Amino acid sequence: MTITIKVIFIRKSISNSIKSSQKIGNKERMGNYMKQTVRIRKTSKKAILLTAVLLTTMITIAAVTATQNQKQNINPLIYQTILLGTNPPTNQPILAKADETWNDTIISTTNTTINKEIILNGNLTIADGGILTLTNVTLRVNCTTNGEHRIEVQNNGTLYINGSSIITALDPSYSFLFWVQSGSTFR
Amino acid sequence: MNNSELHYCGYENSTSNRNHYGLWINTDNTIIENNTLTNNYVGTIIWYSHNNTIRNNTATDNHEGFWLEGSSNNTLTGNNATNAWYGFTLSYSSYNNLTGNTVTNPYMWGTGCFGFYMQYGTYNNLTGNTVTNHTYLAFYLIYSHYNNLTGNNATNNDYDNFNLYDSWYNTLTGNTATNNTGEGFFLVNSSYNTLTSNIATNNGGPPIYIKAGFHLMSYSDHNTLSGNTAINNTQYNFVYDGLNNNLAGSVSANFLRVKALAFGGGAVQGAQVKVQVDGNTIYDSIGFGGSNPPTDQNGLTEWIVVPYKTYVSGTTAVENITNVTVSYGGLYIDNNPRIVNMSTSHTETFIVDNVPPTVTITTPSNDTQVNTGVIYINGTFNGTGSQILSISINDPRFTLVEPSSSPYGITGTYSFKASNIESSEFDVQVKVRDQSGLETTATRHVIVEQPLSLTDILKSLTAILLLLTSNSQSGFSLLIYVAAGVAACAGVAAGVLFYYFRLRRV
Numbered sequence: 287m288t289i290t291i292k293v294i295f296i297r298k299s300i301s302n303s304i305k306s307s308q309k310i311g312n313k314e315r316m317g318n319y320m321k322q323t324v325r326i327r328k329t330s331k332k333a334i335l336l337t338a339v340l341l342t343t344m345i346t347i348a349a350v351t352a353t354q355n356q357k358q359n360i361n362p363l364i365y366q367t368i369l370l371g372t373n374p375p376t377n378q379p380i381l382a383k384a385d386e387t388w389n390d391t392i393i394s395t396t397n398t399t400i401n402k403e404i405i406l407n408g409n410l411t412i413a414d415g416g417i418l419t420l421t422n423v424t425l426r427v428n429c430t431t432n433g434e435h436r437i438e439v440q441n442n443g444t445l446y447i448n449g450s451s452i453i454t455a456l457d458p459s460y461s462f463l464f465w466v467q468s469g470s471t472f473r
Numbered sequence: 474m475n476n477s478e479l480h481y482c483g484y485e486n487s488t489s490n491r492n493h494y495g496l497w498i499n500t501d502n503t504i505i506e507n508n509t510l511t512n513n514y515v516g517t518i519i520w521y522s523h524n525n526t527i528r529n530n531t532a533t534d535n536h537e538g539f540w541l542e543g544s545s546n547n548t549l550t551g552n553n554a555t556n557a558w559y560g561f562t563l564s565y566s567s568y569n570n571l572t573g574n575t576v577t578n579p580y581m582w583g584t585g586c587f588g589f590y591m592q593y594g595t596y597n598n599l600t601g602n603t604v605t606n607h608t609y610l611a612f613y614l615i616y617s618h619y620n621n622l623t624g625n626n627a628t629n630n631d632y633d634n635f636n637l638y639d640s641w642y643n644t645l646t647g648n649t650a651t652n653n654t655g656e657g658f659f660l661v662n663s664s665y666n667t668l669t670s671n672i673a674t675n676n677g678g679p680p681i682y683i684k685a686g687f688h689l690m691s692y693s694d695h696n697t698l699s700g701n702t703a704i705n706n707t708q709y710n711f712v713y714d715g716l717n718n719n720l721a722g723s724v725s726a727n728f729l730r731v732k733a734l735a736f737g738g739g740a741v742q743g744a745q746v747k748v749q750v751d752g753n754t755i756y757d758s759i760g761f762g763g764s765n766p767p768t769d770q771n772g773l774t775e776w777i778v779v780p781y782k783t784y785v786s787g788t789t790a791v792e793n794i795t796n797v798t799v800s801y802g803g804l805y806i807d808n809n810p811r812i813v814n815m816s817t818s819h820t821e822t823f824i825v826d827n828v829p830p831t832v833t834i835t836t837p838s839n840d841t842q843v844n845t846g847v848i849y850i851n852g853t854f855n856g857t858g859s860q861i862l863s864i865s866i867n868d869p870r871f872t873l874v875e876p877s878s879s880p881y882g883i884t885g886t887y888s889f890k891a892s893n894i895e896s897s898e899f900d901v902q903v904k905v906r907d908q909s910g911l912e913t914t915a916t917r918h919v920i921v922e923q924p925l926s927l928t929d930i931l932k933s934l935t936a937i938l939l940l941l942t943s944n945s946q947s948g949f950s951l952l953i954y955v956a957a958g959v960a961a962c963a964g965v966a967a968g969v970l971f972y973y974f975r976l977r978r979v
Contacts, residue, residue, distance in 0.1 A: 432484045447477045448474070452478040453479045453482070454482075458512065462482055463492065463493060464479070465499070466499060468522075470500045472505075
């Protein structure tokens with residue numbers, strides 16, 4: 287609110303300066319313009335200072351709110367730290383957004399997931415009778431060691447992957463496993 | 474799985490069932506198509522499974538692209554494996570069809586890398602697959618039998634291309650191995666294979682080992698090679714040391730390029746070329762009624778594949794006779810037509826004589842007096858690219874005495890002789906004509922002046938006296954007239970002198 291008021295004030299000052307310069311002669315216009323400019327500069331310093339204070343406050347509030355939401359699991363917006371590329375710069379973590387996180391997940395019914403980014407923090411098992419369709423899904427398997435987690439289509443399970451889906455490792459340093467077992471369907 | 478991507482799946486592991494290697498398929502009837510597979514240990518591994526379809530996938534930067542283990546009746550079509558140690562592996566697998574797959578630019582790890590690697594495979598069909606750019610072994614079969622390799626292509630690879638090790642009863646038909654560093658088709662301890670209509674071109678590298686277009690090595694017996702063509706392979710086109718191999722119908726060929734140069738220097742564009750092998754025309758440009766292009770602006774034809782040897786039975790070959798004819802505007806072309814040795818690929822150069830011959834007259838010198846009744850016109854000639862066929866002179870009094878008969882050679886001297894030429898002046902023109910029909914003329918102005926001998930002088934005086942005494946007119950001899958004239962002149966002169974001196978005294 288403070289910033290808004292100040293901005294309006296500055297705009298009004300400029301507007302008044304222009305209006306007054308239109309009413310009087312050129313010499314007077316220049317004199318008034320200089321006066322208004324000084325006034326605006328003084329006002330601008332105050333506005334910048336207030337803006338900085340306001341932004342700092344807003345960022346702090348947003349961070350606190352996000353932390354609370356994450357703890358309360360109210361907002362599913364999730365941020366995970368990942369390393370992109372095989373040799374990422376050290377100490378420069380990159381946040382990857384995910385719509386969902388899946389821990390150990392067993393699909394034993396029909397499940398269709400579309401247009402989502404998912405982080406898999408466990409094993410994904412399509413069990414007997416389960417049908418999972420991933421369409422335009424980015425599934426990042428979060429392993430901290432090679433082969434820690436796997437995607438497994440078990441006997442009589444069905445997995446469809448299509449629509450520009452991407453199945454990859456969250457951390458390229460650690461590969462995941464992908465088993466399509468005998469008697470399963472994979473297309 | 475289709476139209477999707479798979480990355481960072483699988484890693485090298487000692488598990489016996491290889492299920493840590495990547496997308497591990499242990500079921501039947503899966504369809505994997507139009508996917509991108511990168512940075513996996515194996516793009517896709519089919520493990521003891523059947524009737525799977527793997528189609529139009531791109532596997533890049535995987536340790537191995539596609540692997541079939543103990544699997545049969547699978548179809549792999551239009552897949553690409555780039556930057557892999559093994560592009561496609563078939564192990565203990567049978568009756569699989571691999572069609573139109575490509576392996577490009579694989580990694581070179583340790584001793585090498587492989588395009589299509591088959592071990593203990595039987596009855597598999599590899600059709601229309603391509604391996605290119607620096608694969609170590611393009612198509613490699615070991616302990617594999619009864620497989621068909623048809624219409625596959627190996628190009629620009631770093632070592633051997635179609636390799637059969639301890640592999641029997643395989644059929645290789647219409648495959649090509651081109652521009653590879655090692656062997657084209659290499660059989661080791663492999664017998665009873667049939668190779669038909671395959672082509673090996675420009676294979677072979679530094680001669681560390683024997684390298685050839687088709688190489689049957691150590692205990693490779695009873696193989697039948699028919700209708701194969703080996704062209705310009707660095708060391709050998711065909712090499713064999715096994716027993717009872719039959720190469721009948723196969724051809725060892727090399728490249729021939731015809732070059733037409735002008736004798737005076739520079740390329741001859743548009744020269745017509747005809748190449749015949751054992752009487753059969755294999756190249757003829759329009760001037761010979763064919764449609765092959767004549768020489769280009771560099772005086773060159775395209776590279777022509779010319780059979781050098783044809784195997785007629787077993788390992789017996791006969792050498793073909795290659796005859797090349799060149800024509801250009803009726804001009805003489807040296808050594809044309811000619812039989813060309815095609816044991817190696819090479820450029821055969823033909824020199825077209827488009828330069829007129831030269832001729833000089835060395836004696837007599839110009840405008841100098843000739844004091845003899847026998848005159849020689851001597852000089853030199855040069856056909857400049859062809860022999861001189863004709864030397865002539867414009868004065869019929871002269872005859873050519875040297876050289877004796879046409880053709881007179883490319884360079885030489887000549888001599889014309891004439892006798893009883895009276896004192897006179899005249900021009901002689903000596904003309905030479907070469908085998909191209911080009912002519913050149915040299916001209917010399919000759920002055921003939923007979924010298925006066927004492928006999929000639931006496932004869933002349935006698936003739937004058939006879940003239941003076943024999944000729945008469947109106948009853949007086951010419952002598953009396955001369956004497957009277959002289960006396961009259963003397964009398965007149967004396968009278969004039971007398972009168973002159975008398976006047977001076979007065």
